Amino acid sequence: MRFSKSEITAAMEATGMIPVFNHSDIEVAKSVVDSSYQGGVRVFEFTNRGANSLEVFKALKEYAKQYEDLILGIGTIFTPAEAEEFLEAGADFIVSPALIPNIGAFCNNKGILWIPxxxxxxxxxxxxxxxxxxxxxxxxxxxxxxxxxxxxAVMPDLKIMPTGGVEPTEDNLSKWFGAGVVCVGMGSQLFKKEWIRNKDFAPLEKQIGQTLELIQSIKKKNS
Structure with a gap:
């Protein structure tokens, strides 16, 4: 893999946010990656939630070669077979919605960052x-x-990333980072349906940039 576990976790901590996204249209997915990167994202999670997710991911991985420091992982992985398919396609890390021991064993054996x-x-x-x-x-x-x-309080060294319902607002993000998260995963709250539907990516890039700036400001207050 291009990135080590420590490089990925460092990038997660530095930016503080990972976009979580899936789309069946390869060109839309490419545009979202463009907007995310230009907005300041350096770790991106595509999710395995569509019939052609592997095909789209392969195309994204090839497309993302222009962004040498972009770390591209795959989420919604339930089996070692799925993990292996996406690793062969170039996934930098694996995310599962649940604690799945055989995926953990598979990723450990491969030396891949696994986020259950x-x-x-x-x-x-x-x-x-x-x-x-x-x-x-x-x-x-x-x-x-x-x-x-x-x-x-009982596991202070643990790196935690909340995903699901995280909002790009000062109030919501302040609560998460105040609690000690290392970064947040953000999906539907970040990618407005109408922007994606209308292929209007300028406001997406703007919102991503503003969200990352807000996170840095919050982290600075907490340091």
């Missing part, structure tokens, strides 16, 4: 024992920032 979705302290502890260096608090809007605060 966890919703309890037990799952998070088990994820750490399985070698996960970052865990996804999912669904974030159900668990809430207070869940992260409680987990960090």
């Amino acid at each position: 979705g966890c919703g309890t302290v037990t799952e998070i502890y088990n994820a750490k024992e399985m070698g996960a260096e970052v865990v996804k608090a999912f669904p974030g809007n159900v668990l809430g920032a207070s869940f992260v605060s409680a987990v960090k």
